[in-house]
Amino acid sequence: MKVNITVNDRAVTADVPGHELLSDFLRDRLGLTGTHVGCDTSQCGACVVHVNGASVKSCATLACALDGATVRTIEGLSAPGSLHPMQKAFHENHGLQCGFCTPGMIMSAVDFATVTPAPTAEAARRWLEGNLCRCTGYQNIVAAVLAGSAAMQTTEGARST
Amino acid sequence: MRTFEYERPSTLDSVSAALASDRDVRVLAGGMTLIPSMKMRLATPDTIVDLGGIPELVGVTADDEVVAIGAMTTHARVAGSEEVRRSIPALAELAGAIGDPQVRNRGTIGGSVANNDPASDYPAALLALNATVHTNRRSVPAASFFTGMFETALDVGEIVTRVSFPVPLSAAYEKFRSPASRYALVGVFVAVTREGVRVAVTGAAPCVFRATTIESTLAERFGPDALENFRFPREGLNDDMHGDAAYRAHLVTVLARKAVGRIVASSGSR
Ligand SMILES: Cc1cc2nc3c(=O)[nH]c(=O)nc-3n(C[C@H](O)[C@H](O)[C@H](O)COP(=O)(O)OP(=O)(O)OC[C@H]3O[C@@H](n4cnc5c(N)ncnc54)[C@H](O)[C@@H]3O)c2cc1C
Ligand code: FES
Numbered sequence: 001m002k003v004n005i006t007v008n009d010r011a012v013t014a015d016v017p018g019h020e021l022l023s024d025f026l027r028d029r030l031g032l033t034g035t036h037v038g039c040d041t042s043q044c045g046a047c048v049v050h051v052n053g054a055s056v057k058s059c060a061t062l063a064c065a066l067d068g069a070t071v072r073t074i075e076g077l078s079a080p081g082s083l084h085p086m087q088k089a090f091h092e093n094h095g096l097q098c099g100f101c102t103p104g105m106i107m108s109a110v111d112f113a114t115v116t117p118a119p120t121a122e123a124a125r126r127w128l129e130g131n132l133c134r135c136t137g138y139q140n141i142v143a144a145v146l147a148g149s150a151a152m153q154t155t156e157g158a159r160s161t
Numbered sequence: 162m163r164t165f166e167y168e169r170p171s172t173l174d175s176v177s178a179a180l181a182s183d184r185d186v187r188v189l190a191g192g193m194t195l196i197p198s199m200k201m202r203l204a205t206p207d208t209i210v211d212l213g214g215i216p217e218l219v220g221v222t223a224d225d226e227v228v229a230i231g232a233m234t235t236h237a238r239v240a241g242s243e244e245v246r247r248s249i250p251a252l253a254e255l256a257g258a259i260g261d262p263q264v265r266n267r268g269t270i271g272g273s274v275a276n277n278d279p280a281s282d283y284p285a286a287l288l289a290l291n292a293t294v295h296t297n298r299r300s301v302p303a304a305s306f307f308t309g310m311f312e313t314a315l316d317v318g319e320i321v322t323r324v325s326f327p328v329p330l331s332a333a334y335e336k337f338r339s340p341a342s343r344y345a346l347v348g349v350f351v352a353v354t355r356e357g358v359r360v361a362v363t364g365a366a367p368c369v370f371r372a373t374t375i376e377s378t379l380a381e382r383f384g385p386d387a388l389e390n391f392r393f394p395r396e397g398l399n400d401d402m403h404g405d406a407a408y409r410a411h412l413v414t415v416l417a418r419k420a421v422g423r424i425v426a427s428s429g430s431r
């Protein structure tokens with residue numbers, strides 16, 4: 001099926017087979033390998049991207065179903081060479097070790113910051129239930145999410161779409 | 162995943178037409194259950210009919226008596242809906258505790274109800290609130306919709322279009338989440354309606370059911386202490402690596418007591 005999807009502000013038109021997953025569309029077709037596939041069974045959240053502004057698991061979404069949609073991946077969060085406030089917060093709070101879960105964590109965290117008016121550690125932990133990390137023990141991830149959320153509220157135009 | 166044809170009709174009539182084929186056709190809602198099942202080849206349809214292109218299947222409408230939710234309405238939308246939060250807050254809370262935020266952003270009430278996973282949350286709400294499942298052909302009361310493990314009254318070619326919930330006097334849902342999957346190890350939905358108290362249990366058995374013995378105990382006296390010495394029988398309950406039948410039976414009473422406690426506390430503060 002022919003689909004038109006806006007990926008990281010770029011219009012993409014492609015002829016994709018029905019069974020092509022959004023994760024494969026992004027990684028194999030567009031070379032956007034920042035979106036990771038950890039479990040491929042909808043459990044780990046490494047593959048989280050934004051569809052029309054909301055975080056979803058790209059390994060459980062068909063590319064065909066997104067004709068006309070807007071997708072943002074970790075590559076499109078900030079201009080090349082600069083960091084989004086949430087990325088900066090992960091850096092500063094040492095919110096990663098191996099980094100495999102990080103793209104999904106950050107995309108999920110940006111959605112959290114966008115929909116949560118008064119973020120707390122408890123709310124952040126609850127929100128991150130769909131994002132698994134095998135390295136950090138989550139302590140620094142939660143610290144990063146709170147710092148990043150605070151920074152996003154003061155940074156104009158940091159909201160992703 | 163095996164290859165399949167993908168269709169995205171924009172009207173219910175064309176969905177019905179697509180489903181009338183004698184090939185293996187499956188409808189796709191949020192895909193949160195269907196896509197993983199197709200990856201594991203538990204489902205190998207020839208054709209997928211995506212319900213995502215039909216606007217009339219999405220949304221919440223409510224009046225004083227009934228809250229109606231379109232089949233393609235996501236869990237996140239139900240959790241955040243002003244109407245649902247005002248009329249049946251327990252239902253909004255239930256939707257907001259399904260899975261994780263990304264599952265809630267895609268998963269739908271129609272998919273959840275049609276799938277009838279024994280550990281899923283919505284069936285408990287539908288049964289306790291005496292909801293009606295509307296399909297492209299008829300309206301089915303929840304009591305005769307959920308017929309067994311992963312089984313419903315839906316016929317081939319029949320799809321859920323909407324679920325309507327009569328507004329109760331009060332209600333509460335208590336769930337013991339499996340820490341790994343977030344599904345209900347046991348979930349108990351208690352509803353106080355004009356017709357009486359209704360208690361539905363999910364997760365504990367192969368299919369959602371009404372705990373009529375708890376209902377009659379609560380009919381005599383409505384309060385958490387009415388269930389103080391109540392023992393729910395373990396017979397027929399699930400017995401697996403997540404919890405044995407005796408443990409689940411214990412959870413049924415504990416969660417019912419908690420739900421009743423919350424209803425009493427909230428009516429006292431009104
Ligand atoms: C990590 C994870 C955690 C989860 N945790 C929970 C949880 O805690 N509690 C819980 O209740 N659920 C949970 N779920 C399941 C989730 O709620 C799903 O959204 C739901 O089971 C299926 O809904 P869907 O819209 O994704 O349907 P799909 O996966 O698209 O479809 C499921 C099935 O229903 C059929 N179908 C879909 N829509 C219709 C319709 N309108 N009419 C007829 N048939 C239809 C499909 O053909 C398919 O067979 C979880 C899922 C995941 C991946
Ligand atoms: S790769 Fe998608 S949830 Fe793990």
Ligand code: FES
Binds near residue numbers: 098100101133136
């Ligand atoms: S940093 Fe290694 S999985 Fe999270």
